[in-house]
Amino acid sequence: MATKEEIVKSVPQKGFFGHPKALLSLFFTEFWERFSYYGMRAILIYYMYYEVTQGGLGLERSTANSIMAVYGSLVYMSGIIGGWIADRLFGTTKTVFYGGVLIMFGHIVLAFPGGLTTLFASMALIIIGTGLLKPNISSIIGDLYSKEDTRRDSGFSIFYMGINMGAFIAPLIVGTIGLEYNFHLGFGLAAVGMAIGLVVFLVTKKKYLGLAGTYVPNPMAKDERKKVLTRIGIALVIILIVGFILIQQGILTIDSFIMTVSILGIVIPTLYFIVMYRSSKTTEDEKSRLLAYIPLFVAAMMFWAIQEQGSNILAQYADERVDLMIGSVEISPAWFQSLNPLFIIALAPVFAWMWVKLGDRQPSTPKKFSFGLFFAGMSFIVMIIPAYFNGTDSLVSPFWLVLSFFLVVLGELLLSPVGLSATTKLAPGAFAAQTMSLWFMTNASAQAINAQVVKFYSPENEIIYFGVIGVIGVVALVIGLLLYLMTPLIQKYMRGVK
Template identity: 70%
Template sequence: MDHNNNQEIAESVPQKGFFGHPKGLFTLFFTEFWERFSYYGMRAILIYYMYYAISEGGLGMNQTTAASIMAIYGSLVYMSGIIGGWIADRLLGTKRTVFFGGILIMFGHIALSFPGGIAALFLSMALIVIGTGLLKPNVSSVVGDLYSKDDNRRDAGFSIFVMGINLGALIAPLIVGTLGQKYNFHLGFGVAAIGMFIGLVIFLATRKKYLGLAGSQVPNPLSDDEKRKIFFRFGISIVVIIIIGAISIYTGMLTIDRFTMLISIFGILIPAVYFIMMFRSKKTTADERSNLIAYIPLFIAAIMFWAIEEQGSIILAQYADQRTQLNFAGMKLESSWFQSLNPLFIVIFAPIFAWMWVKLGNRQPSTPMKFSIGLIFAGLSFIVMIAPAYINGVESLVNPMWLVLSFFLVVIGELLLSPVGLSATTKLAPAAFSAQTMSLWFLSNASAQAINAQLVKLYKPETEIIYFGAIGVISILLGLILFAMSPKISTYMKGTR
């Protein structure tokens, strides 16, 4: 998107009315609030639903298998953003793509709200994977459209947007988690479906008045001839994949372990192909290529960060369920409630960070420096988890405050990296690949969880010290390397902060 188009779109949006930000931020804030409520509510109980015994309302899976499925599911959710970005860039525009994504997500949660066993689980996952791929990168891209390129409110706007995400994520485990663990898992999944429905209603009711032209443009539309060719190839590819998949499953060639390994490989290869494709495109200018070079180390840093952060719903969820004192301070805790710690801290501290970036203005640290400090905090969040096992061994239950501290540290890292990464992506994206570059940002999470699908197999109570220590140290070292590289990376950003 060139500067003139960006300015025209920004001018079509009412620029004041939501905490000093464009009114369209209200629409996107609450759409994403309810979408995240549904997603994080479901995710707070999903691993327990998979490995709890059938007599307890679960599916009775092996814990290691359930952990790998959780990671691969998360990877596919973010990997599908490629599809959403491409559809927005070439067919529908971001605004319409967001709406269709929300519908699929809602039906995904509905599928899981009925007791259909493993078949219903995988159907639900498929719908939510595709729906989130349509919605997640594109709603963030529309946020970028609300602001002109030189608007200093942009980083603060993304911080407020991320706070909306985390408000939804905060209340979801408390409501969905309680219903799922105390009463019935399917009741919890049903409430998640209702949350997505509310988000769709808000989006439909306010998008015309508050979003203006934001998200309406199709940046790189397909010609009619291109559409025919692509739809034909897409149809053939789907049929071939279904046939190969059916044969592989029937013959026993495609097991869960092999599938997770395949997705782990794709999680690394797809971003690499994406970078090469955009870098070599004739539609990418010289300055945009320089920006892409600067984006690569940020992308690698994001993978490391998300590899730690996303284990909060896998390894730390198991830790909360099996290694933590749940009778604490005179009350009975549900293990799913710990999933609210991350968003709770973000809700508390996001406004402080948003105010701080606005107050500092051009004096704030560069984007690479923010990333490097974020990585260091992420590493520390795992380092502190060594202490309980070192002090008391792995047989006794630990004080829940260790988990609280771990989540707190990773949140400080997230506030330095996540909203800043979203903002940097909208600024560093080649014009012809604006939505697809946002999809690439979410691929950092997909890559991290694809790696996690293999990493989580290594976790056992007896390996806690090595597991948390090794991952934590690697993150801190990468953070220090990135800090040293920050001045060089900034030169490739061509003045973008």
């Protein structure tokens, strides 16, 4: 296997805003993958709860919100599988490609009418595909830089801007087509976006990526591979048979499945930390860094629990509680999903420049996390104000949602790209891709918890609901303060990683 130095040397190091040329390839691959994902997500909640006469499935709003949260949780939870496949079988580059293919087919399935069966089949393909692609494309970026390269955080910030450019355009295009014309036509456009992303990746990877992502960090022996794959195949068959029987008996329902995912959202990351920490392949320094990673994981989970409600609760809020007339123009509720990426596009270059300018003087990773949690808490506290003063019967100004999204984006830019970068630096060598998958489990765990929380939202109990979330926001502020105070201790356990 090539050394880290050989991998870095194989990648052209200048050519994309002073960064490796491979960043260009990964930037646009992720741009189109996010276009497909966020395009689908912008109309998915409406597709589920709009009446059949409106082209939707006619589900209860509380059920639709929970399914939306579980879907998001499983998308990120599946990254564990993608990380394991990359670490043990294919390497990150091949795994990214296979994931993109599955995502494309998932959107194609949903482009055809078929009710709940089609919806769940599409979700399954996209969940598995995103699990293969999402953590591994970020892991490839980690391969482009040496651990001492001060461009690293800046590179992840630029990559993060590419993600959000796709996420910004998608609700405006897919959202408009889906809501104004036909939901399935909108889902078809998402499939086209992923197809373009695959073409970009195939055309550019050989020229720009070098050895990045081509190696298998912890490969299986031939005999071991055959044994493990056989066991996995048998386990999948058993799961499918048992699942079919439970569904037929009425035991496995949507509600019981949602509860199962909520429990797994806590259990899986806990087990993963234990397995990596106790592994003989994890050195003492790497074990210390894993301990330092735990408070960062908890802080990120708190952040995403607040941020991810933008795609279901705030989406429903935009549809039912916001005055959508601005002057003589009526805006689409799906367009609010573009606010988060719009603010990131505007501010990501500022943050990237700031980290490069500060260099070694920039705040440590734990301090950036604490500031991120502060803004996340504030983003939901402000949502109490319009309901408190005006009640829940009148429509509210869209600018309350604009303010909420703006505040959470400030937190996201402090926490998310920095968290990606910190994960690549703190990851044990034998679990490189899997640790990146663990980072995405922060989002999975948050949405697994949200699957239970969002059931309680309705416009009628809005003041109570946002009041409770406001309390969660206050807790986030307290955790952010504790994280700030714990910075010296966490930094000590990070063993030289900033």
